[in-house]
Structure formats: C-alpha cells, structure tokens
Amino acid sequence: MFRFGEGFGMGRGIAVLVAILAILPSTILAQAPAASTFYISDTETQFSLNIANDSSDVSIYFTSPAYSWVAVGFGENMKDSLMFVLYPSKDGKNVTISPRLATGHSEPGHENSIQLEALPGTGIIDDMFVVKAVCKNCRVWTDGFLDVKNAAHPMIFAFGPGNRLQSDSLDAPLRRHVRFGRFTMDMQAATGKSEVPGASQALAGVTFDGEMTRDHDxxxxxxxxxxxxxxxxxxxxxxxxxxxxxxxxxxxxxxxxxxxxxxxxxxxxxxxxxxxxxxxxxxxxxxxxxxxxxxxxxxxxxxxxxxxxxxxxxxxxxxxxxxxxxxxxxxxxxxxxxxxxxxxxxxxxxxxxxxxxxxxxxxxxxxxxxxxxxxxxxxxxxxxxxxRGEEDDEEDLVMKAWKVGRGMDGTHGQSQSQQSFGSGQQGQQGHGRGNSGGNNLYGGGTMPGPQYMLNMHPGVPVHRW
Incomplete structure (x- = not known):
C-alpha cells in the first residue's frame, strides 16, 4: 500500500540525485584545465596546449610514436616558426625535447632562448613519446610570437623518416620529414589556470581536415x-x-x-x-x-x-x-x-x-x-x-713507312732476300772459275749481290765485268 510519507521521501531522494547530476558536469569542467587539443588517430599523436592567464607560462602535453622524430610548430609555414621537436635520447630510454626555429624551408636550428622544463612523467613509455612540460618564455621569439587572442592560430606538424634517431643533443641533425600537415588551434579556449593538460583522444578547439601531405626528397x-x-x-x-x-x-x-x-x-x-x-x-x-x-x-x-x-x-x-x-x-x-x-x-x-x-x-x-x-x-x-711512352726509333719508323709504301711485308721481303742471296752465290761460283762468262756481277762471296742492292736502293747503277 502506498503511503504518503514514503512517497515523499522517495521524491526528495530523486530530487537530490538530479541536483547532484546537474552540478557534477560543472564541477568536472571547473577542475579540468583549460586546453586546446590536436589529435591524429592514425598515429595516436596528441598535442594539447594550456596558456596561463596569470603568468607567461605555456604548458604542453605531447605524445607520439617513438620511431624517429616528430614536431609541432606555431606558424602557417616553417619560416619563422617556433617548433617543439621530439626524438629518442642517446640511450633510447628517454625523450629529447628540442625547441627550434626555422629561418626558411629548411632544417630548423635549436633556439637557446627558449627554456623548456620537463616534468615528471616525461619519457618513452610503451614505445611512445610522452612529454609533460612547461615553457617559461614561449610567447615571443625571433621574428614571431604566440597570439593568445587568436581563435584560429595557424599550426604545423611533421613526422621524420622511419630510421631511428637517438641523440641527447638539442641540435641533432634531422633528416627531411616524410609527412607534414597544418591545423588551427583556439588559443582563447586554451587560456586559463596554468596546468599541464591530460591525455585525450578528442579534438578540442582545433580545426583539422585530417589530411597529411607525403613529402619526397x-x-x-x-x-x-x-x-x-x-x-x-x-x-x-x-x-x-x-x-x-x-x-x-x-x-x-x-x-x-x-x-x-x-x-x-x-x-x-x-x-x-x-x-x-x-x-x-x-x-x-x-x-x-x-x-x-x-x-x-x-x-x-x-x-x-x-x-x-x-x-x-x-x-x-x-x-x-x-x-x-x-x-x-x-x-x-x-x-x-x-x-x-x-x-x-x-x-x-x-x-x-x-x-x-x-x-x-x-x-x-x-x-x-x-x-x-x-x-x-x-x-x-x-x-x-x-x-707506356717508349717511342720507336726514328729510323725504324721510316723503314716501316717505306715498306708499307712498297707493298712489302715480312714474308715477301724474306723471299726476295733469299733469291738475291742465291744470285750472289752464283756470281761467286762464276768468279771462282776465272771470271769467265761475262754475266758475273759484283758482290760475290758471302755478301748479297748487287741485285739485292738494286732491290733495296732503286736507281743505283749496277756495274758488270
């Protein structure tokens, strides 16, 4: 049986519960730090930003796969942009956070004036870069500044190649990025009490079309x-x-x-x-x-x-x-x-x-x-x-040229010499018989006869007995 008192008590309980549920979201939102969050689901990359309203501090929460280097920068293009570049430390157990400035479409260099303080919880965890840090003077840099009143501040990001970079140096050499993109971030939504944002997988105060450009060197x-x-x-x-x-x-x-x-x-x-x-x-x-x-x-x-x-x-x-x-x-x-x-x-x-x-x-x-x-x-x-530089004797060259001009090769010349030498032998035999037979030629004995000389030197007169 329904009783009035009991029904009244139950009604009050429901009313209290509704009131608690109504207050709870505002309480949670009041406790959450002001932040704008950029997130890429393909690589599980998150970059969240908090801008202190009572100091010049800028707090960041940055996570990404620890396979090479990854960077996020303030600016529409690389030129005059302030970037935070992450890559593994030399031992591969921690993360190196390098604030850099780019003077053009080239590799950015380390900027000494930017002071970045890494907080507990920073490192490589489950093959992921995890950075919790506070930057003391990141609002103004050479030829650039962070516009905290801009509801659509231009931002850039990039991923390095697959080869692993490990260095403790803040100016370690970087290979050209393989992917890059752009987005905008609401700096007004990120302004509030100074506190490092937490992990999140939802875009907040960010406009991003989801496209990344593949780069080729x-x-x-x-x-x-x-x-x-x-x-x-x-x-x-x-x-x-x-x-x-x-x-x-x-x-x-x-x-x-x-x-x-x-x-x-x-x-x-x-x-x-x-x-x-x-x-x-x-x-x-x-x-x-x-x-x-x-x-x-x-x-x-x-x-x-x-x-x-x-x-x-x-x-x-x-x-x-x-x-x-x-x-x-x-x-x-x-x-x-x-x-x-x-x-x-x-x-x-x-x-x-x-x-x-x-x-x-x-x-x-x-x-x-x-x-x-x-x-x-x-x-x-x-x-x-x-x-090898050893020139033939000049006389040898002349004789070679002369033989080519006469159409004489080694075999033909040898045959003629043998024939001429035979003629000389015949003359020697005739001369030995008392110089009879009026056809005997000079050149008897062991030397070739005049016929050989005639062949070698045309035009030389040949004397007979």
Whole structure:
C-alpha cells in the first residue's frame, strides 16, 4: 500500500540525485584545465596546449610514436616558426625535447632562448613519446610570437623518416620529414589556470581536415642516383669500351655522358646542401672531398684536346693515373655523403660492397689494357710499349713507312732476300772459275749481290765485268 510519507521521501531522494547530476558536469569542467587539443588517430599523436592567464607560462602535453622524430610548430609555414621537436635520447630510454626555429624551408636550428622544463612523467613509455612540460618564455621569439587572442592560430606538424634517431643533443641533425600537415588551434579556449593538460583522444578547439601531405626528397635522391650511375655503371663500361672496342668515338661519347651526369649531380648536391644545418656552410668532409675531386675531373676533360696534349710529351701519359685518382676520390666522396645524410647501416654497407667490386674490376681492366694496349691503339699499330711512352726509333719508323709504301711485308721481303742471296752465290761460283762468262756481277762471296742492292736502293747503277 502506498503511503504518503514514503512517497515523499522517495521524491526528495530523486530530487537530490538530479541536483547532484546537474552540478557534477560543472564541477568536472571547473577542475579540468583549460586546453586546446590536436589529435591524429592514425598515429595516436596528441598535442594539447594550456596558456596561463596569470603568468607567461605555456604548458604542453605531447605524445607520439617513438620511431624517429616528430614536431609541432606555431606558424602557417616553417619560416619563422617556433617548433617543439621530439626524438629518442642517446640511450633510447628517454625523450629529447628540442625547441627550434626555422629561418626558411629548411632544417630548423635549436633556439637557446627558449627554456623548456620537463616534468615528471616525461619519457618513452610503451614505445611512445610522452612529454609533460612547461615553457617559461614561449610567447615571443625571433621574428614571431604566440597570439593568445587568436581563435584560429595557424599550426604545423611533421613526422621524420622511419630510421631511428637517438641523440641527447638539442641540435641533432634531422633528416627531411616524410609527412607534414597544418591545423588551427583556439588559443582563447586554451587560456586559463596554468596546468599541464591530460591525455585525450578528442579534438578540442582545433580545426583539422585530417589530411597529411607525403613529402619526397627527390632532389637529394636524384643527386645520389646520378652519381652512382656515373661511377658504377658508365665508368666501368667506358673502361671496357676503351680497352676492347676499336671505336674511339664510343669511348669519347660515354666520357661525355659521365661528365654530364657528374655536373648535374654536383649541381643537385649544392642545391640540397642549403636545406640542412650540417651542410649549409660546405665544410663537411663529403663536400670538401667533392670539391677537391673537381681538379682531376677538369684535367681529364681538357688534356685530350690536341693543343693541350701537344704541349709536353708527358701530358698524354697522365690520363690513366688521373682516371684512377678521380674514381677513388669520387667513391670516397659518395661514402661520406651517405654518412652526412644519416643513411641507415644496410645502405652504407651495400654501397661499400658495390664500390669495392667496381674499383677492383676497373683496376684489373686498366692493368690488362696497360700490358696489351687498347684495341684502338693496336688497330693503328701502336704497341703497348709506345703506350707506356717508349717511342720507336726514328729510323725504324721510316723503314716501316717505306715498306708499307712498297707493298712489302715480312714474308715477301724474306723471299726476295733469299733469291738475291742465291744470285750472289752464283756470281761467286762464276768468279771462282776465272771470271769467265761475262754475266758475273759484283758482290760475290758471302755478301748479297748487287741485285739485292738494286732491290733495296732503286736507281743505283749496277756495274758488270
């Protein structure tokens, strides 16, 4: 049976419960810090920002996969943007937080004026970067500032390549990003009591279309590919053509292609150098050795010209040593370039193996050509001895030219000599019989007769008895 008192008590309980439920959301919201949150579900990347309304502090909560480096920056483009770049520490157990500024569309450099204090809970947890930090002076920086009144402040983010970067240095070299994007963040919604935001998987005060742009470092890739094609494909092919083909034009043509590939590779390398802090000043071992390699390349290119090669007999003999020196310098330059670009160990080992194989192959070919002479030289009657710089005697050259003009080869000349020598023997026998038979010729005895002299020196009169 329903009783009034009981019904009244139950009504009061329901009313109290409704009141509590009504107050609870406002209480929770009052306790939650003011923050704007950016979140990417594909990578579970979160960047939350809190701007203190009673100080200049800026609190951040930043998480992302710890496979390489990841960055978030204040600005519409890289130029003049303040960025927070995260990458693993040297031991791989902690996270390095590097505040950086970009002066253009290039690798940002560490900014010493930005003071970032990491709080407890920062580190690598379950293969994820976790950063809880407070920045003391992040609102103003060189050529830029954080507009705390902007409800749609432009922001950028980027992800590095898959290879692992581990360093304690705040200015560690970064490889070019593979993905990047833009979003806007409401700074007014992020302003409130100073407190580090918590983990969240929901966008708050952020506009993001969900698109990430895939980036390609095509210029640097073309620089490496063209250089490798010139060294490991065209170079040994050119040596084979020079040693075993009789067409000197093919050798010259391939040499021109090698020179063109190297020129383009140098130009691309110079253009790429401006994108990275480690190469902007052109003082790295890779760049220094590359510039030193230009000297033998230029000498190889100009020495074959007749006006230059005829200046001294030693100049043509410099070709082979210069070719070997240039190949060695360029191979070493390529290896240092892989180190400069922070390539992975398997790529460096593969390059080393290919470089050693090509170098040994080219050296063996050049040794073989030096001993036997090139096909073009043998076709034109030039021996390996002359290729080494030992010129034939002038009289020998004259006799060779004279024999060619008379149509005499070694076999024919030997036959004529034997016949003439036989005539001399007949004359000797006639002379021994008392100089009878008026057809006897001078030249009896063991020397060839005048008929042989006639063959050798046309026009010389032959005297008879």
């Amino acid at each position: 095509r210029m640097n890739l073309a620089h490496a590919v063209l250089g490798c094609l010139a060294l490991f494909v065209l170079w040994p092919l050119n040596v084979v053509c020079a040693g075993f083909l009789k067409k000197i034009g093919i050798h010259i043509g391939i040499s021109v292609f090698i020179l063109v590939f190297l020129i383009i590779s140098y130009a691309l390398g110079i253009a790429t150098s401006g994108e990275f802090n480690r190469s902007k000043t052109f003082t790295s071992p890779h760049q220094i050795l590359a510039f030193l390699s230009l000297l033998p390349i230029v000498l190889i290119s100009i020495l074959p010209f007749p006006r230059i090669s005829s200046l001294h007999t030693l100049l043509p003999r410099l070709h082979t040593p210069l070719v070997s020196a240039t190949l060695t310098l360029l191979i070493l330059t390529g290896g240092l370039g892989l180190h400069l670009s922070s390539q992975s160990t398997p790529i460096i080992m593969a390059y080393t193996a290919i470089a050693l194989g090509v170098f040994v192959f080219v050296v063996l070919l050049q040794t073989c050509i030096k001993r036997r002479g090139s096909a073009y030289a043998r076709q034109n009657g030039t021996s390996a001895r002359r290729l």
